[in-house]
Amino acid sequence: MLRVAVPNKGTLAGSASDMLAEAGYRQRHEQRDLTVLDTTNDVEFFFLRPKDIATYIGSGELDLGITGRDLANDSGAPVAECLALGFGGSTFRYAAPAGPNPWHVTDLAGKRIATSYPKLVADDLARYGVQAEVIRLDGAVEISIQLGVADAIADVVGSGRTLRQHGLVAFGDAICRSEAVVVERHGSPEDTAKAQLIARLQGVVFAQQYVMLDYNCPRELLDEASAMTPGLESPTMSPLADERWVAVRAMVSRKQAPAIMDELAAVGAKAILSSDIRACRL
Numbered sequence: 001m002l003r004v005a006v007p008n009k010g011t012l013a014g015s016a017s018d019m020l021a022e023a024g025y026r027q028r029h030e031q032r033d034l035t036v037l038d039t040t041n042d043v044e045f046f047f048l049r050p051k052d053i054a055t056y057i058g059s060g061e062l063d064l065g066i067t068g069r070d071l072a073n074d075s076g077a078p079v080a081e082c083l084a085l086g087f088g089g090s091t092f093r094y095a096a097p098a099g100p101n102p103w104h105v106t107d108l109a110g111k112r113i114a115t116s117y118p119k120l121v122a123d124d125l126a127r128y129g130v131q132a133e134v135i136r137l138d139g140a141v142e143i144s145i146q147l148g149v150a151d152a153i154a155d156v157v158g159s160g161r162t163l164r165q166h167g168l169v170a171f172g173d174a175i176c177r178s179e180a181v182v183v184e185r186h187g188s189p190e191d192t193a194k195a196q197l198i199a200r201l202q203g204v205v206f207a208q209q210y211v212m213l214d215y216n217c218p219r220e221l222l223d224e225a226s227a228m229t230p231g232l233e234s235p236t237m238s239p240l241a242d243e244r245w246v247a248v249r250a251m252v253s254r255k256q257a258p259a260i261m262d263e264l265a266a267v268g269a270k271a272i273l274s275s276d277i278r279a280c281r282l
């Protein structure tokens with residue numbers, strides 16, 4: 001039976017479970033449940049702290065885990081990414097109090113840097129050859145400077161709201177660009193059960209990045225319109241009862257869909273519909 005780790009709380013937990021459910025796997029109904037047995041798919045899910053997941057995968061106790069790339073890198077556990085899931089996007093950055101002179105990474109020499117990700121920070125400082133004291137905190141790192149335990153921080157930045165709220169400004173290159181990822185133990189052998197779960201999740205990730213466009217097109221405009229919607233192989237075309245018209249169907253990128261719909265309408269396509277795709281295999 002395949003054993004899979006899923007975040008039990010925090011930013012990644014809801015989306016990770018939703019994605020597994022969309023891929024056809026049984027998920028927990030009670031927030032407190034720590035395991036779920038999916039007998040139909042022969043998978044057991046373990047709901048663990050996101051920070052601990054790479055450790056379980058690296059030790060070989062569990063086969064696959066969903067965690068953040070930043071958390072996996074910080075753990076130092078021997079894990080490899082199998083798939084990026086497209087949610088939980090963040091950057092991991094240095095930040096310091098806003099002031100007249102912008103900070104540079106080299107200004108951190110001899111300073112105290114508070115963080116919940118000490119290995120990411122130590123590795124990055126070593127790359128710059130900067131010696132500084134890393135203060136490990138569990139969370140709410142942005143407040144540590146005003147409380148006097150640090151001079152600068154390194155933390156996860158999503159919208160940037162928390163930094164602004166605390167009068168902090170990010171500086172230096174991003175230490176890590178993160179999102180939710182599926183990890184396996186580094187060098188673990190190929191396995192059909194693992195490959196199937198990854199293929200199913202890949203199908204959901206892909207489906208979320210695309211929409212299905214349907215529209216009716218005057219026959220003489222088909223070349224022009226279908227060039228805007230080439231689809232993956234080529235668009236599906238079906239004749240309508242009125243032979244002057246053809247129904248066209250193609251997948252397009254979700255981000256580009258509104259602009260493509262505008263262009264189709266402008267060239268004379270009618271009844272242009274966009275619909276969600278739940279999952280796919282390509």
Ligand SMILES: Nc1ncnc2c1ncn2[C@@H]1O[C@H](COP(=O)(O)OP(=O)(O)OP(=O)(O)O)[C@@H](O)[C@H]1O
Pocket residue numbers: 009010011012050051067068069070071088089090139156157158159178179
């Ligand atoms: N505001 C955010 N926006 C986007 N991603 C985030 C944000 N906060 C955290 N993450 C991502 O979520 C993952 C884990 O963060 P999370 O906050 O859920 O764990 P935690 O800090 O260990 O738990 P908790 O905050 O519940 O103590 C990391 O990969 C991180 O990059």
Ligand SMILES: O=P(O)(O)OC[C@H]1O[C@H](OP(=O)(O)OP(=O)(O)O)[C@H](O)[C@@H]1O
Pocket residue numbers: 011138139140141142155156157158159160161162163
């Ligand atoms: O850029 P923003 O969108 O404001 O998000 C960033 C904040 O979100 C996370 O905190 P979380 O809620 O996980 O609390 P924690 O610091 O206690 O982990 C992260 O550690 C930052 O503090």
Ligand SMILES: [Mg+2]
Pocket residue numbers: 010139
């Ligand atoms: Mg957090």
